[in-house]
Amino acid sequence: MALRKFIIERDIPQVGSLERAQLSGAAAKSNEALRQLGPDIQWVESYVASDKTFCVYLAKDEAVIRKHAEISGFPATTITEIRKMIDPTTERPE
Numbered sequence: 684m685a686l687r688k689f690i691i692e693r694d695i696p697q698v699g700s701l702e703r704a705q706l707s708g709a710a711a712k713s714n715e716a717l718r719q720l721g722p723d724i725q726w727v728e729s730y731v732a733s734d735k736t737f738c739v740y741l742a743k744d745e746a747v748i749r750k751h752a753e754i755s756g757f758p759a760t761t762i763t764e765i766r767k768m769i770d771p772t773t774e775r776p777e
């Protein structure tokens with residue numbers, strides 16, 4: 684079964700002020716939850732803003748993302764499935 688791509692918005696007050704060591708600890712906590720859940724979910728990357736993160740995940744479905752949030756303790760405020768991607772190279776003369 685192919686994994687689908689999701690963006691998870693997580694409301695985490697003052698996350699943008701965390702030090703590198705604190706972010707490293709958060710990544711370790713997330714990775715432990717991923718190990719528990721197995722191959723149905725993969726963390727691709729996260730973007731840290733002032734009071735939230737935007738995380739890109741590959742997952743079987745939204746339920747496994749919610750389970751990861753429950754195990755890790757990081758909220759999944761909004762989960763959005765990504766249907767398609769475009770970038771500057773998408774424009775092609777016809």
